[in-house]
Amino acid sequence: MVVVFGRRRLGKTQLVQHSLSDRDDAVVYQATETTSQIQLDEFVDVASENFSGITQIKQNWEALLGYLGDQDGIVVLDEFPYLIDADESLPSVIQRLWDQRLQSTSGTLVLIGSSISMMEEATLLGNSPLYGRFTERLDLRPLNFAAAQEFLPDEYVPEERIFMWGIFGGVPYYLDGVDLGRDLGTVLTEEVLSQKGYLHNEPEYVLRTELTDPNRYFAILTAIAAGKTTSNEIAQAIGIDGKQISTYTQKLERLRLIEREVPITEEKAKSRRGRYRILDPLFRFWFRFVYGREDRYERLGENAYDAVIEPELPDFVSHEFERLCQDALPGLYPAETFLDIGRWWYKQHEVDVVGFTIDGTMVVGECKFTNAPLDYGALASLEDHAAEIRWTPDGDERNTEYALFARNGATQSVQEAVSERDDVQLFELGDITKHA
Template identity: 30%
Template sequence: MRFRGRSNDLKLLDRQLCVVRDGVATTPGQAVIVTGRRRVGKSRLVQEFCDRSDAPYVVFQASRGRNPAAERGDFTAALAQSSLPGADLVAGAVGADWNQALRALAIAVPEREPSIVVLDEVPWLVEQDSEFEGALQTVWDRYLSAKPVLLLLVGSDLSTMESLQEYGRPFHGRAARMLVRPLNPGDVQEMTSLESAEAIDAFLITGGFPEIVQRWKPGTDRQAFLCDQLSDPLSPLLMAGELSLLGEVPEPSHSRSALEAIGTGERTFSTIANRIGAGDPIPSGTLAPILNTLTAKRIVAVDTPLATRPDTKNKRYRIEDSYLRFWLAFLQRGIGEVERGRGDLVAARIERSWTSWRGRAVEPVIRAALTRLLPDDRLPDAEFVGGWWNRQNNPEIDLVGADREQPAATRIAFTGSIKWLENDLFGRRELESLIAGSMTIPGRDHITPLVAVSRSGVEEGLPLAATFGPDELIEAWRR
């Protein structure tokens, strides 16, 4: 299958290889920690990079729960079968421990020619053998970093991958970090050949996960895509959500219940606790660590009101990626219906709730797009975009631009509203509601600029500092 998208990620990796090739760093060898959510396409990305590089390389993918000795045997076998110039020198090598196995790698890597080494699923290697990290540091410092090699350490467990660089850990300070995200809305539009508004819909459904986007036939509308995918019990649209959750939350637990509660619309700590406890809220001491862990894993995002007065306890929780949010809201409970040939029932249920679900789901995408469009001459002093709400969610302002996020803004640069409907313009009624609600935001005054984001356009003559539609939002991802 032809590789599409990821041009920026490929450029970043190629730039690191150029650093190795040109010898402009303090050491000939360079290491990069490549991390990102499961199923986001990290392994496919690094393989494509290796294939395009014209450099000799080896890719080794670890297996979870494997016997460490067997894993080292597979590693040395992969070395012997690779395109590295010294592969024949390590044929038949037996690594009694990771120090020896990695020294075999150092022998296989060429002295002067640039090469690439990929260790995929590094968290599983760390999990299998407590000596792996120390051995990697020792061999890197003594042998590998002295050669022109690009070492890519790939893994999906974000907390484990980030901890590799923590102070006191063996590999601290020895690697750059690269976060691989899902395909962005611009990539999705390119792959689906849809108009901008429809491409944003496609992004909300697929989350930008490559295996799902690739199933979207170019030009196919949303209803036709869903009808096609919901007729197949094995479609990635249906199955990727469960596989993703099994990788992150392998057993039924309060963590899984918390995700389901957030995915189906609960946003506050108290309503999540109440939902998990089925009317008898679970203790905060139980729920708080769960939400902290899910946040650390980048599965759950936490939003706080953006204003000049901090309100860090007024948190709102949401599922980080829109595909999992869509899956939890509609597809999880529909798997049984699809398996018995009634995907049409699931599609009908999605259609009934689509407008209201999309209205909430599109908000973080729009905020991210506007942030990418800044700075904007029409909106001076705006560097970050968030939202604002009080404890009662009345009012709730979709967009707030400010000069900074933490711990609080010093200046409110603009306030704005989103209207994401197919046929309705953003009009005077929406403007009046925005003006009335905005006056309660700490730091906002009567001269603060007003902004509108609309799927279908804006009425003429409204006193707005700036307006944005689907085309402008998609363009943000092309910059």
């Protein structure tokens, strides 16, 4: 028994279908939102392609799944939450069937679902009927940067790759469905800003499938996208009590829509300096630029991208750029073994990239995704901030290395520092995309 879950659009169905494409002992049923009787009819219809005897079996889940298990078949119930919606006893029925009959056959049952909350309730939580029965649980996440690259046209240069990643992230449905062979302004205007666009309502659609009363969650996500990242800032921005906010943020964390980040030197559970960020770049984009602004784009028409989006885009993308630089660190410093990589902040100090290595080296990095070259001030302030980081390696002196990540190179004085000092390195976009 296998459970596959994860947010909508991550490619759960594709993954399972692909892995079973050459099997003639599989039944892949994609449930629809309808009555239990129609679902059973549809299931029998699909199953009869490989198991003709099934039409003779009594039409209830226990009998049908039991029969297929006895034939050692592979049964995939996709959109499992729709089946529970129509018949809430189904998880208990499957539990009984599994315990009494199926677990001793070679039959395989795969349950797939996008509603994280329902999948947890039905299968994963301690009090759910199917708890502890799974041999495998696949918690699908978005693709990483390297895998997402395969969706992009070969002629894309590193800068275009980072822009696309910074906006569309690693969700296959977004990367596959959008025609990326055009300039970024056209892609965003036609696919996201336009009311007819493929992704115009996407985050709203995904959120509404998970949340019954989404308004407050929308307000929280809008606040985070606008740069209100601490609990207090969010509570103030949306006008609710600071103590109430954690109920909502915890739910959003469980749904993998946001993440609470803490300075690399602190423990997540104990830190009081946590900041929230929206995990999916497209959701961040949507809550920053689209939600609640539709009228404005309607008025601006084709000029919307140039007037509103483009000037802010480097700043917007710099957020994901910093994370790519963090991910690239082990590849860029191949001689080091990193214990931890993250960001660090304290009062007015902030360092975009910090890596602690096993032999006492602290790599600190500054990321510049603006058009202007990285200047000496950036290196000097990186040195100032880094001096404030409290980290003492076990028994060793700490050694600091400075990494500069720049979209458009560096000024003369920085280049001189890079060639004269052996503790400063300058990385360009191609270096970063190669190792991220």
